[in-house]
Amino acid sequence: MESLASPIVGREAEESVLSSFVTSTGGQALVVRGETGVGKSALLKHVAERAAGAGFRVVRAVGVEAESNLPFAGLHQLLHPLLGHAEQLDGVHRVAFDVVFGRSRADAPSVMTLGTAVLDLITVAAAQSRLLLVLDDGQWFDAASTAVCGFVGRRLAGSTVKLLVAMRPEAASGFESAALPVLPLPPLSEPAATHLLDTRHPRLDPKVRRRVLEEAQGNPLALLELPSYLGANTAEHTFDMLSGYGLVPLLDRFQQVYGARLAALGPAMRAELLLGALDGVHAGAVTGLPGSARYRMRDVDEAVAAGLLDLDPDSGEFVFRHPLVRSTVVRSAAPNARRAAHGTLAQVHRNDVERRATHLAAATVDPDEGVAAALQEAAESATRRGGAAAAVTWLTRAAELSETREDRSRRLANAAFVAGHAGLLDRAQRLLDTDRGPSENESTASVLVSAYAALYEDGDVRSSHRQLTAAVERKRDSGAAGPDEELTRLVNLLLAISQYAGDRDAWQRTHRLLDSLGDLVPPMSRIYQDAWSDVVRRGRGVQERVASAYAAFPHLDPWDITRLGVAAYHVDTLGEHRRHLARSVERELRTGAVMNGMTMLHLITLDQIASGDWEAGEETGQRVLELTTAHGNVLFAHHSRAYLALLAALRGDLDRARELRSVVDRWARPRRIGFLTQIADAVATTVALSEGDYESAYLCATGITAPGTFEPGAHQAPRTLLDLVEAALHTGRAREARDHALAAQAAHLPDVSPRLALVTFGALAMTAEDNDRAAELFRRAETHPGAADFPFERARIRLAHGVRLRHSQGPRAARQLLGQAAETFERLGARAWAERAHAELRACGAPAQHRSTDPAALTWQEHRIADLAARGLTNKEIGERTHLSPRTVSSHLYRVFPKLGITSRAALRDALAAIPDDAGAGS
Template sequence: MVGRDGERTRLSAFVRAPDGQALVLRGEAGVGKSTLLDLAARLAAEDGQLVVRATGVEAESGLPHAGLHQLLYPLLPDAGRPDGPSGHTDPSSHTDRSGRPDQHRPDQHRPDQHRPGAPGLNATARAAFDAVFGRPDGPPPPVMALGIAVLDLLSWTASEGRPLLLVLDDGQWLDEASAEVCGFVGRRLAGRPGVKLLVAVRADTASRFDTAALPEAPVGALADADATRLLDLHHPELGRQVRGLVLEQAGGNPLALLELPAHLVGGPGDRAAQDLLGLHGVPLPRRIQEVYAARLARLGDTVRAELLRGALDGAAARPGDGPAPVARYRMREVDEAVACGLLVVEPATGEPAFRHPLVRSSVVQLATPDQRRSAHRVLAQLHREYPERRAIHLAAATVDPEEGVAADLEAAARSATRRGGARMAVSWLTRAAELSETRVDRSRRLGEAAYVAGQADHLGRARSLALAAAPGTDESPAAVLADSYLALYREGEVRATHRRIVAAVERLRDSPDRPGRHDRYDRHDQFDHRHRPDRPDEVLDRLVSLLLAVSQYAGNGATWQRTHEVLASLGDLATERAWMYGSTWSDVLRHGAGWSRRVELAASAGLEDQDPWDVTRLAVSAYHLDVLSPLRPYLERVVDRELDTGAMSSGIVMLHLVLLDQLALGQWDAAERTGHRALALATERGHGLFAHQTRAYLAQLAAVRGRTAEARELQAAVDAWARPRGVEFLTQIADAVGATAALGAGDYETAFLHAIGITAPGAFRPYAYQASRTLLDLVEAALHTGRAEQARAHALAARDAGLPDLSPRLALITHGALAMTAEDDTKAAAHYARAQTHPAAERFPFELARIRLAHGIGIRRLHGAAAARLPLTQAARAFDRLGAPAWAARAHAELRAAGVAPRAPAPAPLPLTWQERRVAELAAGGLTNKEIGEQMRLSPRTVGAHLYRAFPKLGITTRAALRDALTRISDPTPTP
C-alpha cells in the first residue's frame, strides 16, 4: 500500500478505539477504498475482534432489506431465544443437489435459532428480525424499530466479550431500507462500546449515506510521487513514453495505475496508446472499463456466459467470510478469466470473484440483449423460492406475454409494497401489465401501478399509467384517481375534482361489470383493512376515500351534503371506515357523536397490518375527535420509512398529524421543527396544497407563541392562495390564526372580527370545522369588547350542541367558556372546577392555562388577591413553560396586582456541545458549510448535521438568527 500513511493511521485508531463509532470512506472508483477496508478488517482480526463483511450489490439495490440481511446474516444464528425451536445452526446441515449448503431454506439462520445457553434477544428485537427476514409476507417494522433491534443485536454480540467491526463495501448500492437502518445505527454507536461500522461509498454515485450525517474520511488520488512509485513497483518494465502516458491518464488513481499498463503493453503499442488517448476527457471509470472490455472480448463464449450470470446475480467483488445469506450463482470453468486478471480466487473459499465492480459493469455492457435474457432465465430458476429476487430476473428474461410470469411479478410487487419498496413495486406491476395475456389483467395491473405510484408521490407517472390502463378515455377509475391526486395536491383544485370523482363513483356503482358487484364483503367488519388486492370494490374504496379528502379540503356544506348523498347511495358498498371518515372529517358537531370509541378501537387493532394511507386517514379522524395522541408513536415510527421509500403524500400527512399533536400538547419547539421539515418536503415536491397547509399550521404556532408579525404574514399567504380556490379548510385556519394572534396582542376587536368570520355568535356554522375549535377565542374576544350577551349565547350554544360529549378538548373549552360567561359566581366556580379537573385537561396546556388565567382574574376581582394567586401562578408558569410571552406577561401582571413579586428569570443553560458551538460561531460569521468543513476538517454534510442539531437548541430556524442567538448565551465556551 503506497501513499496511504494518513489513512492507515486513522483506520488503525478507528479500529482500536474502545468506544463505538462509525466512519464512511468516500472516494472515486478504483481509488483503493476496498484495500483500506481490507486493512481495517485485518487489523481488527489481529486485535481479536469479530469482523463481519458485506458488499452492496447493484442488482439488489431495489430489494428492501437485502443489504441488511447480508450484513447481519452471520450474527443471527447465535442470537436466538433460549426457548425457541432448535432450528439448524450448521450451514451444512442441508444441501442442494450440487452438494452445497441449501441456502434457499427460509427456516435456516433465522433469529429464532440460538446457541445453547445464550441469553438471546428480547421479544421486540426478535419480532423485528422475523418480520424482515423470516416472514417476507408480513408488514416490515419501521426504520426506528428495526434500527433499535439491530443495535440490540450488535450490543448483545459485543457483550459476549468480543468487540465487533462491521465492514460494508460499495455502500452506494445498498438498498434504501438497509441504508436507512445503517445510518440510524451508525449515528447511535457512540454510547455502545465494542461496536464499530466502517462503510465505503463512491464519491460520484448518490447514496443514502450522503445524508446519513456520519463522520467521513475522504480517500483521494495519490500524490504524483506516490503514483510514480506505485507504477514503478508493479510495472518497472515500462518505457519512458508509455510510463508518462499512464501517469497522465491515471491521475493518481491506483486501479488505473495497475490496469492501464497491461492494456498498452498487451497489444500493438501505438494503437493501444491511441485508443487510450482517444478516451481523454472520458471519466476515469469508463476508461478502466474499456480496458476490461478489451480483455473480455478475447474470452470464449462459454466463459463470458458464466461471467454474465455471475455479474447479473450480484456476485460480490470481495465477499466476506462465512456462508452467504442467499445462494449466488457459482461461476465454473473460468480459469481463463482469472488468468487475464478479470477474476480473483478468494483464498478463504476457493471461489472466483470479480476483481472490481467495474469488471461486472463491463461484462453486462458487453453482452447482447439475447445473452442477458438467457442469463436472467437461469437466475430466475436459481431464485425460484425468493419471489422478489425471482421477479428481477423474470422481468428481464421474458419478452412475450406470459400470465404465469405476470402473476409472479404482481405477487413480488405486493410483497415489496409491504416491505417499503413502493418504487420497485410500480416497476414490477408495470412489467406485469406488459406481460399480461388479457386486456382485463393488463388494465387491472396498470391501475394498481398507478395507485401505488400516486401514493409514492410519482403523480406524473401515475397519470401516464392510468391512461395506459384505459387507452382512449380520461374517465376510467384509474385515470380519475391519478388526475384527482394531481389536481388536489399540486393545485388545490377542489370544485372540479369533486364533481369528477362523484361522476366516477356513480359510474362504477352502476356498472354491471364492476368487480365484486355480486360478491360484496361485509362492511361491518370495519377494522380489517389489511392489504387484500383481490378484495371486491377496491377501486371504488379508493375513489370514495379521495372524495372524502377533497370534501374535507373544500370544507363547505354544499360539497359535504353531496358527498353524504353519494355515500348513502352506495349502501353496503360504503365501508364502515368510509362512514367514519365522512362523519368525523366533515362536522363533528353534527355527525361525530359516538365515533371516538370506535376510532380508539381501530387505533388499537393492529396498525402494523394496515396500509400506511389507511393509518393516516384513521389518524385524521382521531385529530378531529382530539384523540390523536395514542396514534402518534406509530406515526413517528413509520414517517421516516414512508418518506424514504417515496410515499411522500402519506409521509407529509403523517408529519402534519405529528405537528398538530405536538401543538396541542404544548411541545412547540418540536412542532416547529416538524413543520419546517414538512414545509421543505412539500415545497420541494411541488405540493401546493400541503405547502400552504403546513404554513397554516406554522401560523397557528406563531400565533399562540405571540409572534404576531410572523403569524399574520403566514396567514396572508395561506389566505391569498386558498380563498380563490375555495379551499375553506385552509381559509378557516387563516381566520382562526387571525383571532388567536390578535388575542395575544390584546387587539380584541380584531380578534372578534376574525372569529365571527368562521361562525356567528350563538351558532356553529355547519361543516365549518374551526367553528367548534375557536369557541374560546370568540367568547374571550366578545367579553373583552363588551359583547357579554353574545359571549354568553355562544357558550350556551356549545353546551346545548353537546360539545362536551364529542371530545376531551371540546369539553375543556366548553366548561371554560361557560365559566367565563356565567351569570353568578357559584355557577362560574362549578364550571371552572369541571374544566380544570377534567381527566384530559393537562393534555391541552395552552387552553387550560387560558382558563386558569380567566379564573384567577375573576377571583381577584370578587374575592381578593390571596384567593387568586394559585390559578394565576399556575397560568403564569404554564405560559412560561410553553413559550407564550404575551400571555405570560399578562399572567405575571395579574400576579403583581395580586401582590406576588416577580421572579428573576433563571439564566438559560448552554445546550450546545463544543463542536456544535464552534460550527454555529463560524456559520454566524458568514462562512459556508464547505468553508467551515475545511477549517474544522469536517465534511460539509457533517457541518450541516451539527447546524441541524444546534438550531432547535438555540430556538431559531434560520442561519441569519445565529449571531443574536449566540449573543444571548452568557456562559463561557466549554472546553472541548
C-alpha cells in the same frame, strides 16, 4: 496481476490515516471516496487484514447495483453474520429485525427504531471481540440500508465498533449526506504510478509504457490492466491500438479490458459467470433472506486463470476480482443468455418473494399472468417494508406482463396510485399516459392523478371536486356489485378535497353522492366521511371507530394510517394514536412516500400543540415546511405555515403570526380553500385575544361561525368555541356567549371528544348566570378524564373561573386557580396569557410576578433590535440594517419580550425607557 495481499504502492498517507482508524480507542466511522479503479477495495482489504490481526472480528458487505432498489438488501448482507446475537436483544428490536429480514409482515420500523436495534446488535456482538464493519461499493447500497448505516455510523462513539465505507463519487448515494468523516483517495502521484507500472510490467516497450502512464493518469487499476489487454507482438502494433484511446472514458476502457478476457472463455464458463454476476456474488459470505442463498459458482478455474475471479479466503467462495468484472459480464452477455440466467436464479430464490419476482421479471418477455402476480406480491411486500420506489417499479413491470388489458390497466393504476402518494405526480401521469390511446375516455387512475396534481400543486378544490364527483357517479352507474378498489380511491380523494373546500355546499354534494352508493363505500371511508366533514353532527362514536381501525395497525396501508390520523385529529384523540404516526413517518420520508410523510408530520405538529409541547411543535412544523417547500407541494407548504402561525399566536410571537397568516390567507382565500382560511381566521382570533382586542377577536371568531350555531363543514367552528365565548363576554355580548355555550351542549359535543367536553363545560361555566351552577360546571370541566391532555384550554378555563371567584367570593378563593393557570401559561410559553393571569394574581394581593431574567439584561444585539422595533421598523427593515434575516429578527424579539415583561411591540418603547441609564446592555 496484483494480489489483494500484495503491498500497496503510493498510499503511505492514506495507510497512516487508516492505521490510526484501526488502532484508536473507541468506535468511529470513515468513508473512503475515490473514482473507479483508484484502489479503494485494495485499501479496504489491507485494513481488514490489519484489523483481523489486531483481534477484530471483520464483517464485510458489498453494494450491488442490481439490488440498489431492493429495500434493506445491503443491511441483509451486513447483519447476516451477526444475527445469532439477536436473541439477546429486547422484543422490540427483535421484531424490527424480523420485519427487515422478511420473517414478519408487521409494519417496517423507522430509521431511528431500526438504527437503534442495529446499534444494540453490534454492541452485543462486539462484547466478545472488537468489530470492524467493511462496506465496499457503498454507492450501490439501497436507500433504506444507507439511511440506517448513516444513523449507526454517527453514534459509534463509546463503542468498540468501527465502520469503514468505500464509495465512488460519480454515483449518487445517501452516504454523501450522512455526515460521516471522509478520506478522499486521489490518483497516484506520477512517481508512484511509474513505480507501480515498472514493478508489475517491467519489460514494456517504452512507447507503450509512456502511453499507458498518460492514459492511466495515476489510476492503479488502469496501470495494472491496460498492458495485459494490449498484449501485442510488437511495440508498434501496440502503439497503434492505443491511438485515440484517450477519447474513451476510463470506465469503458476497463470494460474493454475485461470483455476481451471474457471473449476468450467458453460459452459454459461465461454462463456460469453470468449467474454469479446477476446474483450479486462478491467478496463476502453467502447471504440472503431466509430460505434463499447466493448462487455459488462452480468449476471456474479458467476464469480465475484469466484474472476475472479470486478465491475469498474467508468464505472459501469464488468472487469477482473487481466490481467492474461483474458489470462487464452482465453487459457483454446476449439478451437470451441474460434471460435464461434470470430464470435459473428465480428458482434459486423461490422462497424469497422480492428476489424471485425481480429475476422472473427480467426472465420474461411475453405476457405471463403468473409472473405479473408474483411482481404484484413483491410490490405489496415492498410497500409494507418501506420501499415505495421499488413497489412502483414492480407494479409497472407487472402491468407490462399482464395478459389482459383490464389487468394491465389495473396494475398501472396501482403503480400510479403509489407514485402519487410518494409525491411523484409526473411519474404517475407518465404511467397513465402509456395506458391510454388518444381517443379513449379518461380512466379512473388518470382522474385520481390529475385531481392530486390540481389539489396539491394549485390548490384547485373546485374543479377537482367536480371531476371526482363525475368519476364516482360513472363508477356507481356502471353497476358495481360490491366495494371496488378504484371506487374506494375516488371516494377517499373526494373526501379529502371536500375537507379542504371546507364549506357546506361541497359537503352536502359529497354526502348525497356517498349516500347513493350505500354499501359500496367501505367502513373505513365512512369513518373519514364522518370525522372530516362535521364532527358536531356526525362525530359521536367516531373516536371508538378510529381506535378499532387502528387495532389492525400492522396490516394497514400507510395511507390509511395517515387518514385515520386525520380522523383522530378531528375528534381530539391524536395523542392516543400518535405512536402509529411516529413509527411510520420516517419510513415514509425515507422511501420517498413524501405525501404521507408530510401529512404525518402535520399531525404530529398538531398533537404537540394540543399536548402543550410547543417547542417540539415548532421544530416539527419548521421541518415539514422545509420539506413541503423543497418538494414543491404548494398546498402542504401553506398548510405548514397555517399551523406555525397558530402556534406563534399562542406563544405571543404576534408579528410572526400575522406574517404567516397573511401569506396563507392571500393564497387560500381566492381559491376558496376553507380549511386554510378558517385556520387563518382562528389565528387572527388568537392574536386579537392575546392583545386584549376583544372586539376584533369577536369579529374574527364569528367569521368562522355565527354565535349559537356551528357552521356545517367548518372544522374550526367547534375548535374556536372558547374563543367566541370569551370574546363575546368581554364585549358585553353575554347573550351571544350564553347561546353559543348552550348550542354546544345541545349538540352533545361532550360526547364527541375529550377536548370538546372540556371546552363545552368550561364555556357553560363561564356563561352561567348562577355562581353555584358555574361552580358545578367548572368542576365537570376540571375533573374530566381528558382535561390534563389539553393544558392550554384547561388553564384558560381556570383563569376565567378564577376571575369569577375573585369577584364573587374574594381574592383568597381565587388565588389557587389563578396561580395554577399562571404556572401552566408560563410552562407553555403563552406569554400574553401568563401576563393576564399574573395581573389577576396581583389584583388578589399576590406578590408581583418574579422575572427569571433582569429586564436590563438584554444582549447588545437584542437591545439594538428592540430599539429599532420600538421606532416602528418592520422585521424586514431591521434585518436590512443589522444584516440579519427577518426570521432571526423575530427570534430575537421573541426572547426580548419576556425579558422586558411585555407581550407586544407596542409596549417596547415604554419598556426600554424604564431601563435605568446605567444598566447598560448585557454581552
